[in-house]
Amino acid sequence: MPQITIDGQRIETSAGKTIIEAALDNGIDIPHFCWHPGLSVSGNCRMCLVNTGFPRKSADGSLERDENGGNVINWGPKLAIACATPVADGMVIDTQGQRTEHAQNAIMEFLLINHPLDCPICDEAGECKLQEYAFLHSKGQSRYNEKKNHKDKRVELGPNVMFDGERCISCSRCIRFADEVAKQPVLTFVQRGDHVTIETFPGTTFDSPYSMNVNDICPVGALTSMDFRFASRVWEMSFTDSICPGCSRGCNIKVGVRNNEILRLEPRTNMHVNEYWMCDNARLTQYKFVNENRISSPMIRKGNTLVSASWQEATSQAADLLKKFKPSEIMVVGSARATNEDNYLLAKFAHNTIKTNNIDFLRHIDNSFSDNSLRTNDRTPNAHGAVEVGVKHEQPSGVSMSNLAERIKQRSIKALYVMDGDIAANSSLTDALDDLDCLIVHATNHNSTTERAHVVLASTTYAELEGTFTNLNKRVQYVQPAVATQDHERIEGMQMSRWDKFGAPNDRWARGERRNCRQNWEIVQDIANMLGAGWHYTNSENVFKDISNHVSAFSGMSYDLLQEFQGLTLGKAGSPEPKGVVYQSNYMKPN
């Protein structure tokens, strides 16, 4: 085990690590542009230069001491790049001294020679490594009086990636990402010296399903997202840790919100799930349904139309309808898009309150979506969890999703209580739904299921709830609200932007719609209590405590632990995997 000293701090590290890795493991951040922990080392930006040396030894092999009793260091003749220099036992590294500082300042001056001063119109401003380092490691003066170089701006490298040649600092992160992670090696440097720029090979375009990750890792604003371009400055948004609901991988993400509207999603490091990445499909789609076409209050059917109702009216209507049927005529459908908490209470509702064992849920499988990277064929975030907490077909008497349509036609199932607002998306069920006497649906968006429903209960999307999802590797991960609803305002515990903190009712920028929707389990609890259940869950954590006490796979889990370890595996709460270092490229991003 080599021992090294960084800035006077003694560090035990392992052989083969580079200086920058050893430092990062111990919370020391060495300035860098081209290095990224998820990519190979290219060592071209020279920002990570540090002063290295070894203690000097006298002829007899003992360490020489200076007058203060410290070691005498033989500093190297030149500085070394921390990203490509492996650690060696006894190495002494100085990341802050005069020599290092001088080198950092020189590199910054060099990089800024041709960099346009267009931060005001650059989307990266506020989360830009060049800005951060110009602030921290540069004198802020340029001695360059000549004309700046001009290059192409607004070049579309692919359908979602816009390139600005003038801003590029030629770190090659994007090229390495395309080669190594996206496995679509179409980006390259062309020209030399200060004419160097990035191009796609002739006849190719950078359209990999993971292409938008380069917008995040580009240390400057040379690569920007065409979906987000100019939508907002980052310092006006709040970023909330969340989990992508797009497929069963459960990528860790951050939800970027302004004025109660999601403007973008970005990946969050979790070395056990998605590392540093997420897929483009999710970035482009998994926020739109939260903003658009929402069911913004509960509704009940009056004649042929659905009309808005109060929660009291809607839930009592649902309870009254359910009372009219025999338990065996009612089918309860859970949801792989809902949380463990929601499904757990729904299963309890079916078994103990309605007393039916007709319970199942619909899988949303799309084989064209899976690849051998992150994307999986299960387009829901919580199929594993739903089964685990009890939403599963009860053999042999219970009705399952596969024979549901048939049972409805035979009139042995007359009422359906559905938590998955999208079951009509399954074509075999669409017609059958018309033959029901009663259809009660929890839904987030208007669709063909809600059109057929007798009671529509407005439920929260993943961005508005607190709860847990279980991904395909049985990892339980914590989700928290990023968007306010009428049920919960942006209060303590929620991430708030400057706008959220200081907005008043007469500010147009504080009036983003608050929808009258509630978490699935809250709705289920209300209806269950009307049918005599007598439950007293006050928040999601209560429900989760109940799950961890009653479902063995969850035992030992709590919201605190889930957050501390960024997720726990079912059945292994006692031996969590260490979270490791969570690398973030831009660390000064305001919130």
Add this chain to the structure above:
Amino acid sequence: MNVNHNTEKDRLNFWEKLYLPEIARGLGLTLRQMFKKPMTRQYPEERWEPTGSYRGRPVLVLEEDGERCVACSLCSRVCPALAIEVQAAETTKEKERYPVKFEINMLRCIYCGFCEEVCPEEAIVMSKDYELIFTNQEDAILGKDKLLIPIAQLQDRLEFLRRFK
């Protein structure tokens, strides 16, 4: 009882207690003012024209080919009163972006001029307009239609900024 008397009655002397001489003195003062040049003016018939250094309501500079503003939101960020809301969008012009929405809430604005100071394009400047009358809160939120002022009308301020900023 140890009461400290200091009522008006205690403080006045005999002549003052009589009041009449004081009334006469007051009338005299008023009479003298009548022969002096008045300090006030007949607003609104008679208006005061501020100089370029005056900080009236902030406005956006409108040039022949449109606004100068590039919707960078720096004014919005620096504004201590959070009066400014900007929404950017893309244009085909060289500077890539422009404000689709630019709103200043005049009930929030404190006329500090920070927005003018921070603007990289000299696109927002303090005007001479001090007549801000609203009858409801919504009207006090000025949009681009009210904010954009032709550059010709802003010459005094621009000249002032060139010399003293």
